[in-house]
Amino acid sequence: MNAYESSRIYKQRVKAYHDKKLLKKDFQPGQQVFLFNSRLKLFLGKLKSKWSRPFTIKEVKPHGAVEVMDPESTTLERKWIVNGQRLKLYHGGNIERLTTILHLQDP
Template sequence: MRLTAYDNSKNYKEKVKLYHDKKLLKREFQPGQQVLLFNSRFKILQGKLKSKWSGPFIIKEVKPHGAIELVNPAADDPNKSWVVNGQRLKQYLGGEIQRLTTIIHLSDP
């Protein structure tokens, strides 16, 4: 009876692990790319609401197993960097956007 209970618990843990692993997103980042960092210590304070995402930060180096080294370009010391989990990042799509404009010169006939 104990042996079957042990097997059932092992099977349950494997199924739950597979379920959670499916939820992880495969993200690929390159050095020089801009990203946003998820602030997991977000707490609702009285006053204005703050965003859970901070940044943008620049990727300095992509390390094995999903670790990513970030640099804050707006910081006082541009050489200061730190390592975060790649699951806490998402690509920053803002910034400078090339806009197509058309200029039509009108003249009197």
């Protein structure tokens, strides 16, 4: 019984420690955010970025849901409702994508 009790106490302490390290994300309408693309499995690669271009927050709904829209779409307004955990705040600046082509030759 002592082993079960000490295991329960240990789990409570570890959970409290990890919960203390979590940061609350507070989004406001008009902010720009990156969207985490977890469903893109077409191009496998360790160095490929999984964060999509900056989107603008249109509305913050209760329980962490956020409505984002694509500012670059000109024909029609594209908007999605996503989980706030899939967003990361965009602080501005240019997004630079580096591509390198290496031509290999047989020796």
